[in-house]
Amino acid sequence: MVEWTLPKLVLVTGCAGFIGFHLCKRLLEEGSVVVGIDQMNDYYEPQLKWDRLSSLKQGTNFTFVKGSIENKELLESLFQQYPFEVVVHLAAQAGVRYSLTNPDKYIQANIVGFANILECCRNHHIPHLLYASSSSVYGNHTHAPFSESARVDEPISLYAATKRANELMAYTYSHLYQLPATGMRFFTVYGPWGRPDMALFSFTQAILNFEPIKVYNFGKMKRDFTYIDDCVESMIRLIMRGPNREGSIPYKIYNIGNQHPISLSEFIEVLEKNIGKNAIKEYVPLQPGDVLETYALLQELIRDTGYKPLVTIEEGIKKFIDWYRDYYN
Template sequence: MLGIDNINDYYDTSLKLDRLGILKRHQNFSFVRGSLENLELLESLFEQNDIDIVVNLAAQPGVRYSFKNPQSYIQSNLVGFANILECCKKQPIKHLIYASSSSVYGNNKKAPSSVTDRVDQPISLYAATKKANELMAYTYSHIYKLPTTGLRFFTVYGPWGRPDMAAIKFSNAIINHQPIEVYNYGKMKRDFTYIDDVIESVFRLIKKGPPSEAVSFHKIYNIGNHQPVELNNFIQLLEKHLDKKAVLKLLPLQPGEVLETFADIEELANDINYTPTTTIEEGINKFTKWFKAYKKLP
């Protein structure tokens, strides 16, 4: 198994290196530090290794950061993904699985969100790049018969998560007695999906194999918990398991943010015989245990 990451400084690299340290314990794992935007590097890696399945989870993430640094999204999410597609086409590989996002649904009023819903009105540049990835993948599947599967992830959380996401961001604020910026006064809902359920879903999709010509060699799934949780309730659970009260700074809805995410996962369940099962209470309990251990808290 070959991994590639540029270990950029979008957030604390020590967390990234600690994650990488876990992977390096496995004898069949090798790592290359580099960027997907470097086509020459990618081509050499594909030529030198017997690659049959590609799982592309790399991207410049985050809705709010896209307002500050749009160019990083163009380079990472569009140029980088185009390079992945080109290398997969030339190899050719058996199956490309790639990360999309629930952000592509924007502020669609229909709930739960289905993969058959229209997603042509993104409300952030990040969402626009993820929708573009889906269109690019479909085009390569149609023209070159490259099997591709896109995964619309719904607010993934758990141990080793990104520190700009709610779980770690809010937990850091709580233990340091710092205010949490709570948008739309906490009246937003997110379909929080625990990392173990995400991993199991991806693993089963790998085992299932690529989509066939019957679906134009291209498939999209929602990866969600199918249980939206109000942000205020999410914070209350963190307070409970960290045994500290949060300092809340209540603010109006921020540009680019959606009011609710809610995944229709019927198609995923039918195709891989699996439905995410981790409740928010169980997930927060597991997350906070890891968080306190990682931070060396009592």
């Protein structure tokens, strides 16, 4: 049996983002040397990103580069300077609703930026590229739980379309150039240091400030909420396992989820219980680009990594609330 080990030198794009920060932290704890790149844009409060970076204790094992993946010359210089064993690409313009009014940012970051990453990985013969996709690629898929083999050619937001495009671009590079690539379809990742634009963060902030929260689709949406530690453990195991070698093309996509979707109404109830206050709810219709349900089938991930998510929504929300109270005093 082959023993799995973590690579010594890893590039993480989007290292100051929510998932990127947690992955860097774990890699550093495990002894890897990490180079992180992040644009530090103002999509949400940049101070949160700087505080994440500060907690990584930038030292001999962590190097931070401030810059954009859209800057091909900067990326090329990084790849020339460091012999990366693995590239984990997490940098992207996130958010479904933001894509309705700012489409250009998604084309530049998610399409042009990813093309630059692929080219650098190809030209420098990177042994393994892992990249972030999203559960949004499933659109309003009606056959739950969602399998990686399902058709995903009807995205209902530009964000989802760019993520599906990333999967197709990576497949092409794997086919043409034998670039080993692993896609990760993340299902609503949450937890400490999370993104302020996501429901858990914004709802917590509003409830504590006695402000109303907008409950979309009257609370009837369902989400497969995935705690950050489960997400990172899945990623670590995929990194250690290495690229897929089962066929002639070194390419694979995995769902990264929890496999236990709950309704938005249930989610708010758990949140209210942990905060100790009731939310002021404003019920509104489903927004353009939002899907009705997400539900990850994890057979592939469990089979190939041996890992099954452990953290319940009750445990995860409590950990977030504890962090939020501490961070904001």
